[in-house]
Amino acid sequence: MECDVLVVGAGPAGAVAALYCSKNGLDTVLVEKNREVGLHAGRRLDSSPDTNFELSKIVKELKLRTEHYVRTSKWFHLPSARFFVLNSEAGEYYFKRGYDENSFERSTVASALDHGCKLLLNTEVKQVRHDDGKDCKVLLQLRRGGETEKAQIIKPKVIIAADGCHSSLHKHLNLKKRVYRVGRIFGVTGEGFSDDGSSEVYFDANAIPGGYFYILTAKSGLSTAAIVMPGEIDLKKRFYAFVSKNMHDRIRHVENEFSGGAVIFKLNRLRRGNVLFVGDAAGLIDPLLGYGMAPAIISSYLAARCCVDAVRGDDLNISSLKRYEKEAEVRFKRVLAYLLRGIFEALDDEDLELVFDMMEEMQRRGVDFDKLSNFDMKSMFKAFSAFCEKLPKSAQLLRIVLKLRMSYGRGM
Missing domain, CATH: 3.50.50.60 (FAD/NAD(P)-binding domain)
Structure with a gap:
C-alpha cells in the first residue's frame, strides 16, 4: 500500500x-x-491562547470546532486573597476533548x-x-x-x-530527547462550575506547589476544573482536598473524571x-x-x-x-518560558503575593499586556526592569531574582 x-x-x-x-x-x-x-x-475542556491571532487564522481556514472564545481571565492567589483580571484583544479558545x-x-x-x-x-x-x-x-x-x-x-x-x-x-x-519536566493533570467535567465569560486560574504554593487550579466553562455550560502540577504524583486526593476547602459550593454536577500526564522535552x-x-x-x-x-x-x-x-x-x-x-x-522559541517555569516552581506564597502586587500595580499604571507579549526578550526585560525600579517593594525582587538564578543553574 x-x-x-x-x-x-x-x-x-x-x-x-x-x-x-x-x-x-x-x-x-x-x-x-x-x-x-x-x-x-x-x-474535558482544554484552552489555548490565540497569540497574534495565529489560531484564529487556522480555525477559520479549516473550519475547526471550538466551544468558546474568551478575552477575560481571572487570576487568584488564595492565601493572600489577591487577584487581578486580564482583558486581552487576542483571547483564548476552548476546545472540547x-x-x-x-x-x-x-x-x-x-x-x-x-x-x-x-x-x-x-x-x-x-x-x-x-x-x-x-x-x-x-x-x-x-x-x-x-x-x-x-x-x-x-x-x-x-x-x-x-x-x-x-x-x-x-x-x-x-x-x-532531553527531558525537562514531567507533569500531571487530574480534573472533572460537568456543568456550570463558573460563568462562561472568563477563565479562572488559582495559585496556592502550599496546596499546589509549582502548579495551579483552573476552571473553564463553555457557552453550552460544559465545565472543566482541574489541577496541573509537575512531577509523578497522584493528584486525585489533592484535587478533592482543594475543592473541599475552596470550591465545595461550585464544583457540583460532575459527570466524569479525567487524568493524564505529559513530558516536556526537547528533540x-x-x-x-x-x-x-x-x-x-x-x-x-x-x-x-x-x-x-x-x-x-x-x-x-x-x-x-x-x-x-x-x-x-x-x-x-x-x-x-x-x-x-x-x-x-x-x-516555538521557548527559552523565556523555560526560565519562567523554573522560577515559578521555586516561588512560595510570599513571593506569589509580591507577584500579584506587581501585576495589580502594572494594571493601575496602564501597562498593555497585549503589547508586552509581542516584545522581543531584550525589550521585555528592559521594560520590566525600568518598571520595577519604581516599585516601593523593588528590593524584595532580589529574592525572586536569586531564585531564578538558582533555577537556571539547575539546567533550565
Whole structure:
C-alpha cells in the first residue's frame, strides 16, 4: 500500500494534519492505536491562547470546532486573597476533548474523512525502515479483540508523527530527547462550575506547589476544573482536598473524571528525513502553563502545508521539507518560558503575593499586556526592569531574582 502522507496519531495534531493534507488533495492515511478517536484524552475542556491571532487564522481556514472564545481571565492567589483580571484583544479558545462525537478530535477527523482520508483504528506502528527519506516503509499492526492480525506494509512519501510525547517514532528512529519536566493533570467535567465569560486560574504554593487550579466553562455550560502540577504524583486526593476547602459550593454536577500526564522535552531536530514531528511528539507543550492545543494545531498545520507543497511539486528531496523545521523553530522559541517555569516552581506564597502586587500595580499604571507579549526578550526585560525600579517593594525582587538564578543553574 502506498500513500502521499501517513499521519501517526489521531489526537488534535494528527487530526489537523490529516484534514489539511486530505483537503488539499493528498492521498492521506491516518492511524490511531486506540479503538476509537479521542479515548486517550478523557472528556474535558482544554484552552489555548490565540497569540497574534495565529489560531484564529487556522480555525477559520479549516473550519475547526471550538466551544468558546474568551478575552477575560481571572487570576487568584488564595492565601493572600489577591487577584487581578486580564482583558486581552487576542483571547483564548476552548476546545472540547475526548470521545464525544462533537469533540475536537472526532469532528476534525470526520472532516478529514469527508475529504478522502483513510482512517485505521486499533493500529500501531511496529517497525519503520527509513533511509534518510529516500526509501521509507512502515509496518502497521492491526489489533482486533485483543489479538493481532496480519501486518500491513505501507510506503508513504512523508510521515507526520503526531502520537504524543511517547511517540512510537522516537523509538523506531532511535531519537534522543532531553527531558525537562514531567507533569500531571487530574480534573472533572460537568456543568456550570463558573460563568462562561472568563477563565479562572488559582495559585496556592502550599496546596499546589509549582502548579495551579483552573476552571473553564463553555457557552453550552460544559465545565472543566482541574489541577496541573509537575512531577509523578497522584493528584486525585489533592484535587478533592482543594475543592473541599475552596470550591465545595461550585464544583457540583460532575459527570466524569479525567487524568493524564505529559513530558516536556526537547528533540535535537523536529525532522528526521521525511518524518516530521508535531505537537506533543515534537516536545512543543508550553513549559510554563502546559498549554498543548495551540502548539499542536499550529505545528501540524505548518508541517501539513510543507507536505502538500512537497508532494504537489514532486519535490520530495529532504531540502523541500526543511522549511517546516525552520518555521517551527522560529515560532516555538521557548527559552523565556523555560526560565519562567523554573522560577515559578521555586516561588512560595510570599513571593506569589509580591507577584500579584506587581501585576495589580502594572494594571493601575496602564501597562498593555497585549503589547508586552509581542516584545522581543531584550525589550521585555528592559521594560520590566525600568518598571520595577519604581516599585516601593523593588528590593524584595532580589529574592525572586536569586531564585531564578538558582533555577537556571539547575539546567533550565
